[in-house]
Amino acid sequence: MPTERTLKARALTTRLQYNGRWRRRRETRGKYLKGQYVSAHGDVISHVNISSVHVTDGGTYSCTAENSAGKVVHSARLNVYGPPHIRPMGQLSAVAGETFSVTCPASGYPLHKIIWTKDGVRLPTGHRQRVFPNGTLVIEQVTRGTDDGQYSCTAMSRQGRSDTQQLTVRVMVAPEILPFHFEKKLQQGTRAGVACIVSTGDPPITFTWQKDGRDIKGSEDISTSKMGDYSNALLINNLTAQHSGVYTCTAANSWAKATHSASLDVTVPPAWVVEPSSANVALGGTVALHCLAKGFPNPTVVWRKETVSGEFAGVATGEGGVAGFENGTLLVSRAERRHEGRYLCEANNEVGAGLSKVVTLSVNEPPWFAVRSQRQQVVVGATATLSCEAHGDIPLKLVWTRDGAPLPALPR
Numbered sequence: 304m305p306t307e308r309t310l311k312a313r314a315l316t317t318r319l320q321y322n323g324r325w326r327r328r329r330e331t332r333g334k335y336l337k338g339q340y341v342s343a344h345g346d347v348i349s350h351v352n353i354s355s356v357h358v359t360d361g362g363t364y365s366c367t368a369e370n371s372a373g374k375v376v377h378s379a380r381l382n383v384y385g386p387p388h389i390r391p392m393g394q395l396s397a398v399a400g401e402t403f404s405v406t407c408p409a410s411g412y413p414l415h416k417i418i419w420t421k422d423g424v425r426l427p428t429g430h431r432q433r434v435f436p437n438g439t440l441v442i443e444q445v446t447r448g449t450d451d452g453q454y455s456c457t458a459m460s461r462q463g464r465s466d467t468q469q470l471t472v473r474v475m476v477a478p479e480i481l482p483f484h485f486e487k488k489l490q491q492g493t494r495a496g497v498a499c500i501v502s503t504g505d506p507p508i509t510f511t512w513q514k515d516g517r518d519i520k521g522s523e524d525i526s527t528s529k530m531g532d533y534s535n536a537l538l539i540n541n542l543t544a545q546h547s548g549v550y551t552c553t554a555a556n557s558w559a560k561a562t563h564s565a566s567l568d569v570t571v572p573p574a575w576v577v578e579p580s581s582a583n584v585a586l587g588g589t590v591a592l593h594c595l596a597k598g599f600p601n602p603t604v605v606w607r608k609e610t611v612s613g614e615f616a617g618v619a620t621g622e623g624g625v626a627g628f629e630n631g632t633l634l635v636s637r638a639e640r641r642h643e644g645r646y647l648c649e650a651n652n653e654v655g656a657g658l659s660k661v662v663t664l665s666v667n668e669p670p671w672f673a674v675r676s677q678r679q680q681v682v683v684g685a686t687a688t689l690s691c692e693a694h695g696d697i698p699l700k701l702v703w704t705r706d707g708a709p710l711p712a713l714p715r
Contacts, residue, residue, distance in 0.1 A: 335351045335352065335353055336351065336352040336354070337349070337350070337351045337352070338350055338352075347368070349366060349368075351364070353381075356383055357383065357385075358383050358384075358385030358386065358388050358410055358411050359388055359390070359410060360381065360383055360410070361380075361381055361382055361383040361385075361388075361410030361411060361412065362380065362381060362390075362408055362409075362410050363378055363379070363380045363381075363406070364378065364379055364380075364381055365377065365378040366378075382410075382412035382413075383410060383411070383412055384411075384412050384413075385410075385411050385412065386411050386460060386464045386466070387409060387410075387411040387414060387458035387459060387460050387464055387465055387466040388409070388410045388411050388458070388466050389407060389408060389409045389410075389456055389457075389458055389466045389467065389468040390408040390410075390468070391468055392405075392407075392408065392456070392468055392469070392470040393470070393471070394470070394471040394472075394473065395470065395471070395472055395473070396472075396473045396474075396475050396557075396558055397442070397445045397450065397451070397472055397473070397474050397475070398445060398474075398475055398476075398477050398558050398559050399445050399446060399447050399474050399475065399476045399477065400444060400445065400477065401444075401445055401477070401559075402441065402442065402443050402444070402445070403441070403442045403445050403450070403472070404439060404440070404441045404442075405439070405440050405470065406437065406438055406439045406440075407419070407438035407439070407440070407456035407458065407468075408468075409438050409456070409458035409466075411458065411460065411466075413460065413461070414458055414459070414460060415459050415460050415461045416436075416458075416459055417436070417437070417438035417456065417457070417458045417459075418434070418456075418457050418459075419434050419438075419440045419454060419455070419456055419457075420454070420455045420457070421452060421453070421454050421455070422452065422453070426440065426454075431443045431444055438456065438458070440454070440456075445474055446474070447474040447475075447476060448474075450472065450474055451472050451473055451474040452471075452472060453469055453470070453471055453472075454469070454470040454471075454472055455467055455468070455469055455470070456468055456470065475505050475556070475557070475558040475559075476503055476504050476505045477504060477556070477558060477559030477560070477561060478501045478503070478504030478508055478554040478555065478556055478559065478560065478561040479501065479502050479503045479504060479561055480499060480500065480501055480502070480552060480554055480561050480562070480563040481500045481501075481502050481563075482563060483497045483498060483499065483500075483552075483563065483565055484497070484565045485497060485550075485565055485566070485567045485568075487568075488568075488570050488654075489542055489567070489568070489569055489570065490542070490569070490570050490571075490572075490654060490655075491542055491543055491544065491569055491570065491571045491572070492541060492542060492543075493542050494538070494539060494540055494541070494542065495538075495539045495542055495546075495567065496536060496537055496538040496539065497536070497537050497550070497552075497565060498530065498534055498535070498536045498537075499512075499534060499535045499536070499537070499552035499554065499563065500533065500534040501533040501534065501554045501561075504533075504554065504556055504561070505556055505558070506532055506533075506556065507532070507556065507557075508532065508533060508554050508555065508556050509554070509555050509556075510527070510529070510535035510552065510553070510554055511552075511553045511555075512527050512535075512537055512550065512551070512552055512553075513550070513551045513553070514548050514549070514550055514551075515548045515549055516551075519537075519550075523540070524539060524540050524541055524543075524546070525537070525538070525539050525540075525546075526538050526540075535552065535554075537550065537552070539567075542569045543569065543571075544569055544571050544599055546567060546569050547567055547568050547569045547599070548566070548567060549564050549565070549566050549567075550564065550565055550566075550567060551563070551564040552564075568599070569599065570598075570599055570600070570652075570654045571597075571598045571599040571654065572598055572652070572654045572655030572656075572657070573596040573597070573598040573602040573650040573651065573652055573654070573655070573657055573658045574596060574597055574598060574658070575595070575596055575650075575658060576595040576596060576597050577593045577594065577595035577631075578594075578660065579592060579593065579594045579646075579648045579660045579662045580593075580662055581662045581663040581664070581665075582662070582664055582665075583664075583665045583666075583667055584635065584638045584642075584664065584665070584666055584667065585638070585666075585667050585668075585669055586638060586639070586640070586666055586667065586668045586669065587637055587638060587639075588637075588638050589634070589635065589636045589637070589638070590634075590635050590638060590664065591632050591633070591634050591635075592606070592632065592633040592634075592635070592646060592648070592662065592664065593631065593632050594606070594631040594632070594633070594648035594650065594660075595630055595631045595632075596631065596650035596658055598650075598652045598654060599652070599654075600652045600653075600654075601652065602650040602651055602652040602657070602658075603650070603651055603652065604631035604648065604649070604650050605617065605648070605649045605651075606618045606620075606627065606633045606646060606647070606648055606649075607646065607647040607648075607649070608644055608645070608646050608647075609644055609645040609646070609647070609661075615647045618633065618646070620633075624636045624637045624638070624639070624642070625642070631648070631650070633646070633648075635664070638666045639666065640666055642664060642666055643664055643665060643666040644663070644664060645661055645662070645663050645664075646661070646662050646663075646664055647659060647660070647661050648660055648662070667696050668694070668695045668696050669695055669696075670693050670694070670695035670699060671693070671694050671695060672691070672692065672693055672694070673692055673694060674692065677689070677690075691703070
């Protein structure tokens with residue numbers, strides 16, 4: 304006699320939005336009455352109510368609790384007393400090279416055993432096949448031409464009653480992409496491209512491209528084009544540093560997908576960020592000569608100083624008051640006359656001709672007196688001569704004062 308059965312599932316308290324779904328193994332049952340509520344303790348209770356239960360309602364039911372943090376699935380079997388019954392299975396697809404699993408949708412209780420056959424031969428017939436007591440058939444390393452075809456599932460009771468249904472399995476081939484790569488040392492302003500070619504895989508195949516995990520949208524610089532049913536090309540017309548990154552091609556059919564990635568490094572010749580310029584420093588002072596360049600790879604900055612012969616030789620840093628920094632700055636401390644001269648800054652990353660510029664460092668000597676004060680006696684009416692010997696960079700301007708007031712210029 305038909306009865307009523309209610310299945311319940313409880314989810315633990317959560318502050319995130321909860322979404323509960325009920326599903327019977329391999330088939331969603333929209334005719335059942337489903338609902339959910341929150342208990343006094345904050346638990347989410349979801350239920351499915353089955354009215355007028357029949358043998359055909361038996362099987363494995365699953366409840367999925369899902370929120371933005373993830374999901375969890377719980378399954379339980381509902382056994383309804385009655386003779387064996389198997390719901391129609393229709394057709395399924397298996398992917399070549401992967402593992403295929405299907406559970407016979409058998410109901411009725413009690414069941415003595417569930418068996419699988421293919422072409423009239425009981426399974427398993429080899430090490431790749433396994434049949435479990437609950438009616439699950441697992442085929443490892445699925446092979447086209449061997450594992451496709453008609454399968455039969457039979458559920459039997461101890462009273463000799465049984466039911467059988469057919470399952471058609473199609474073996475589909477997943478796409479495989481031939482490896483591709485970008486050429487090395489592609490320079491800014493040139494063109495680059497790669498082809499994503501699928502060597503095996505059942506059509507129809509769709510292609511998508513990504514750069515650093517983001518979909519590529521067509522633009523004037525980057526374009527993709529279909530090259531037949533099994534290949535797709537990516538073309539970059541005018542390379543810049545912004546095009547450097549990891550490019551990924553995804554080839555997919557209705558059953559599986561494959562991806563392949565390649566890195567693109569666009570080399571960029573050096574360009575001045577801070578161009579060197581001539582400088583002046585007082586004797587004993589500190590001065591910085593800046594030389595900063597950008598490019599890819601990062602340019603190497605080298606300072607040289609002109610020698611007596613007119614050649615430029617490397618500057619010894621770390622001694623004699625001269626220090627070099629990674630950003631290309633040359634720092635001169637406690638400047639001396641020997642630091643004066645012409646300096647050459649070179650920025651090179653082996654892309655193009657590189658950059659260079661010659662600048663002049665002048666060490667200026669401020670005015671100073673060898674004798675800072677002098678006392679002289681003279682007889683009244685006689686002539687007195689006072690001398691003032693000054694040192695420093697010329698031209699020097701000498702001014703005489705008496706009690707803070709300038710003396711008139713001597714007549715010529």
